[in-house]
Amino acid sequence: MSDRSSSSHAWWKALFRLQETGLFLGVAAVLGVIYLSSARDSFYSPYSLQDMLHQIALFGVLSLGAAIVIIAGGIDLSVGSVVALSSVVAARLMRDWLPALWLGAAPPQTALVGLTLVVTLSAGFLIGVFHAFLINQIRLPPFIATLATLAGLRSVARLISLSQPIGITSDLFIKLGNDTTFTVAIFSVLAIILSVVMGMTVLGRHLYALGGNEAAARLSGLRVPRLKLIAYGLSGLSAALGGILFAGSTGQGDGNLGIGYELWAITAAVVGGCSLSGGAGSIRGTVLGLVLVQIVIKGTGQFKWGVSSTEVEGLVLGTVVVLAVAFNQRNNKSS
Amino acid sequence: MISLVRRFPAATFAVCLGFAAMTGCGGGAGGSKPQASSKPRIIFVTNSNADWWTAVEKGMKDAAAELNVDAEMRRNEGSVQGQIRILKDVLSLPDVEGVAVSVIEAKAEGVASAMRELRKAGKIVIAIDSDGAADSREAYIGTDNRAAGRIAGKVAAALRPKGGPVVVFVGSKEAANAIDRRESFFAGAGDAFTELETFTDGGDKNRAAVNVRTAITKYPEMGVMLGIWSYNAPAIAQEINKFAELRAKVTVITFDLDERAVDQLANGWIDATVCQNPYDIGFKGVKLLKAKIQKDQKTINEMLPGGATTIETGVRVILPKADSRVKVDNVMTIEEMKKWLTSKGLKSS
Numbered sequence: 001m002s003d004r005s006s007s008s009h010a011w012w013k014a015l016f017r018l019q020e021t022g023l024f025l026g027v028a029a030v031l032g033v034i035y036l037s038s039a040r041d042s043f044y045s046p047y048s049l050q051d052m053l054h055q056i057a058l059f060g061v062l063s064l065g066a067a068i069v070i071i072a073g074g075i076d077l078s079v080g081s082v083v084a085l086s087s088v089v090a091a092r093l094m095r096d097w098l099p100a101l102w103l104g105a106a107p108p109q110t111a112l113v114g115l116t117l118v119v120t121l122s123a124g125f126l127i128g129v130f131h132a133f134l135i136n137q138i139r140l141p142p143f144i145a146t147l148a149t150l151a152g153l154r155s156v157a158r159l160i161s162l163s164q165p166i167g168i169t170s171d172l173f174i175k176l177g178n179d180t181t182f183t184v185a186i187f188s189v190l191a192i193i194l195s196v197v198m199g200m201t202v203l204g205r206h207l208y209a210l211g212g213n214e215a216a217a218r219l220s221g222l223r224v225p226r227l228k229l230i231a232y233g234l235s236g237l238s239a240a241l242g243g244i245l246f247a248g249s250t251g252q253g254d255g256n257l258g259i260g261y262e263l264w265a266i267t268a269a270v271v272g273g274c275s276l277s278g279g280a281g282s283i284r285g286t287v288l289g290l291v292l293v294q295i296v297i298k299g300t301g302q303f304k305w306g307v308s309s310t311e312v313e314g315l316v317l318g319t320v321v322v323l324a325v326a327f328n329q330r331n332n333k334s335s
Numbered sequence: 336m337i338s339l340v341r342r343f344p345a346a347t348f349a350v351c352l353g354f355a356a357m358t359g360c361g362g363g364a365g366g367s368k369p370q371a372s373s374k375p376r377i378i379f380v381t382n383s384n385a386d387w388w389t390a391v392e393k394g395m396k397d398a399a400a401e402l403n404v405d406a407e408m409r410r411n412e413g414s415v416q417g418q419i420r421i422l423k424d425v426l427s428l429p430d431v432e433g434v435a436v437s438v439i440e441a442k443a444e445g446v447a448s449a450m451r452e453l454r455k456a457g458k459i460v461i462a463i464d465s466d467g468a469a470d471s472r473e474a475y476i477g478t479d480n481r482a483a484g485r486i487a488g489k490v491a492a493a494l495r496p497k498g499g500p501v502v503v504f505v506g507s508k509e510a511a512n513a514i515d516r517r518e519s520f521f522a523g524a525g526d527a528f529t530e531l532e533t534f535t536d537g538g539d540k541n542r543a544a545v546n547v548r549t550a551i552t553k554y555p556e557m558g559v560m561l562g563i564w565s566y567n568a569p570a571i572a573q574e575i576n577k578f579a580e581l582r583a584k585v586t587v588i589t590f591d592l593d594e595r596a597v598d599q600l601a602n603g604w605i606d607a608t609v610c611q612n613p614y615d616i617g618f619k620g621v622k623l624l625k626a627k628i629q630k631d632q633k634t635i636n637e638m639l640p641g642g643a644t645t646i647e648t649g650v651r652v653i654l655p656k657a658d659s660r661v662k663v664d665n666v667m668t669i670e671e672m673k674k675w676l677t678s679k680g681l682k683s684s
Binding site for chain 1: 383384385386388389392408409410412413414508532533534535536538539540541544545546548549551552553555569594595
């Protein structure tokens, strides 16, 4: 009996040591506060929850890629610019470039969208490969390499779009980013795949090892340049996917889309337990961090503050981020 | 440092030369003086990257071709800092003789100061679309946003005589056109209309859509949705159309005519839009700048009679179909507006 009691006690202790437990409690606490407030009915309405899920999926795609790079000991500041670039590339592919292949005939919708997705995602992956090249071969620090492309790719996006929003007319493409079911399904599949890769494969363990101690990883025989290429490639790929979804959601490719979105992606990863020094965090935690951030944003919007809720949002979100990260750090130290 | 200069004199010279070129060395504190030419170069600086600017650009290009001017549009991404940076860039271009600025925030001293610097450097500066401080520009071309707001208010009162609570959507509350349109909307609509909240999106179109969704759940009692900036219109129409019951009791009033809003208005998802004439703003902007650069007093007097500093380009009220309740000047149906757009080669206005 005492054995059973002590094992049960150990189980509870282990549960509370889990990094995600703090996030679960944070999410539950925020949901509880909203439930007890005057914002309950509007926040918990199906439409509101659906909108929140949609935003979680849209920003989640970006956060997953950002999390992998952070776990691998890097940083990707170019996410927002890749979102803009991929949105205008996709829009121009569908409006101008791909229809030319059909020599004036109307291209089939599915083939047009399919080709657009393949080309845009490949472009995103290649941007990640370019980041890895700058970091591995030119020896630029990741912060500088991706800071340069943050500015450069935004400029390329504006050049391609001629600084004008490009309307998207394909219903199928719009559905990907505008229909919550599609967007959430895409995000969920990506989250599950990346969670399995990071938690259950050799590649995942190598990425953690790289982020934990690059020198040790190199001395252990890990192929560090290749691992960085994979991490940045995945981040570029997920940012391009985000660009496709945001373009579908807004119905436009826009060189000014996604300004500051890299900060949202990094915030979700950090709140979710990813350490900016690398080697720590998880896809699970990132998703939970993202959920917490989006609940706070949505919840803040539903309260009647007497001033514009968008003016209060940053203050509330900043406070929650500080509390969440402080709790994570304290929890990690004690465990 | 000295030893470096001694070891690499050529590189040091090249770096100094590059730095001098970047900072406009020799031009004094006020930047480079413009160089007069037979084909003057002018730059339009936008406040955001909304679709609306495409129509301004078309007017600008048509005027540039007709009047033999080299005109270029530089689009700001929606931030004060971004606009200041563009204005500073223009300051370092010696061949630019005229600048038209849509001032992003009326009270942003950085923008006003950058415009004053441009004037000090000898460039002609005018404000278009959204006005700035009086001493920062020589003239303003655009809609009298106060008048436009009042007209929007009157249209709302005509379509909704009993009034109601209003939710407002805008990119930035501080923009002069936003302040003018919002304040005068309520003045024109009357006391029966009260403001519930103004949602801002900072120029982020995804956020604009999120704000509409938030308002729908937060304020089920709202009676009017007012979209102040052009892209707010499609964001409102897209969402409100999903709720037949709510749509039936909410009046949607917007400004300008975004490309996506054309069909939405035709479908009746928007009740009325108060539309500026961006094409005219672009055309007249080039014409006035050229006249001022070349000191063509006759054209200046024609455009700004009696020493005026404002050119009013007027507004049109666009409705899904003719409605006898709306008794204001310049009312058009969306079908009439579509014909006008086609005649100018435009998709939005």
